[in-house]
Amino acid sequence: GPPSAGMSPARRRPPQPLHFFRRLHRACVPEHRRGASDGGARQRFDKLVGVLRNDPDFVHANSSKAGLLTALAGRVVGIKQIVFTAHGLPFQEERTWLWRAIAWLGSYMTGLLAQRIILVSANDLAHTHMWGVRRKCIVIHNAATPIVDALDRTAARHALFDVATTAAHANDTWLVTTAELHPNKNQRSVIKAVIDHNHTHATKIFYVLMG
Numbered sequence: 001g002p003p004s005a006g007m008s009p010a011r012r013r014p015p016q017p018l019h020f021f022r023r024l025h026r027a028c029v030p031e032h033r034r035g036a037s038d039g040g041a042r043q044r045f046d047k048l049v050g051v052l053r054n055d056p057d058f059v060h061a062n063s064s065k066a067g068l069l070t071a072l073a074g075r076v077v078g079i080k081q082i083v084f085t086a087h088g089l090p091f092q093e094e095r096t097w098l099w100r101a102i103a104w105l106g107s108y109m110t111g112l113l114a115q116r117i118i119l120v121s122a123n124d125l126a127h128t129h130m131w132g133v134r135r136k137c138i139v140i141h142n143a144a145t146p147i148v149d150a151l152d153r154t155a156a157r158h159a160l161f162d163v164a165t166t167a168a169h170a171n172d173t174w175l176v177t178t179a180e181l182h183p184n185k186n187q188r189s190v191i192k193a194v195i196d197h198n199h200t201h202a203t204k205i206f207y208v209l210m211g
Contacts, residue, residue: 041069048073058083060113064090068106071113084114089124110134160208172206181211 052059052073058081063068067084074082091104111117111133119125119139128134151159157166157174175194179185187209194207 009118045069045073049076052077052079062087068110071110075113081113083118084110085118086118086124089127092127111136128172171207172204174206174208176208178210
């Protein structure tokens with residue numbers, strides 16, 4: 001039906017996506033970036049509270065430590081909708097029992113503070129045994145659009161490397177991965193595994209890491 005008389009023009013006609021993103025308010029909290037030290041949590045928290053006092057409609061957080069601080073800051077400010085995306089569960093990592101216990105507690109606190117938790121796999125949902133949190137969880141798998149006009153194997157290899165490199169590894173098994181180049185992603189373990197394999201097997205692995 002027609003919009004009500006009290007509805008603003010912006011509500012009557014939703015803005016185009018590009019126009020919408022240009023209007024977004026951007027604020028930077030350098031202390032909150034990946035790789036920042038664990039010290040100064042109170043300073044980061046205070047800055048987050050200052051940013052969130054701009055009264056956003058909702059807050060979306062991710063990353064374990066940053067997500068907890070953001071969810072807590074959102075609650076302090078009084079934001080009604082806080083969404084947290086967990087890209088894996090940190091307490092499932094192969095760490096000491098104490099580290100995992102602290103990670104579990106942090107994840108539990110974040111889950112209690114958020115109104116909705118997005119998980120990226122059914123396995124994560126199966127391991128979310130937390131009272132008052134599991135009912136908030138929803139699984140949304142990473143989006144993967146169909147690949148149109150994909151290159152065949154030979155053409156793809158030549159697109160990545162020159163002819164000499166491609167020829168030198170023509171008989172190898174190619175392993176190509178894409179990941180953020182950060183110690184937290186633990187690419188060292190993959191590289192070590194490839195090195196160990198190549199030392200003991202006739203068929204070598206040519207490992208390509210794109211990030």
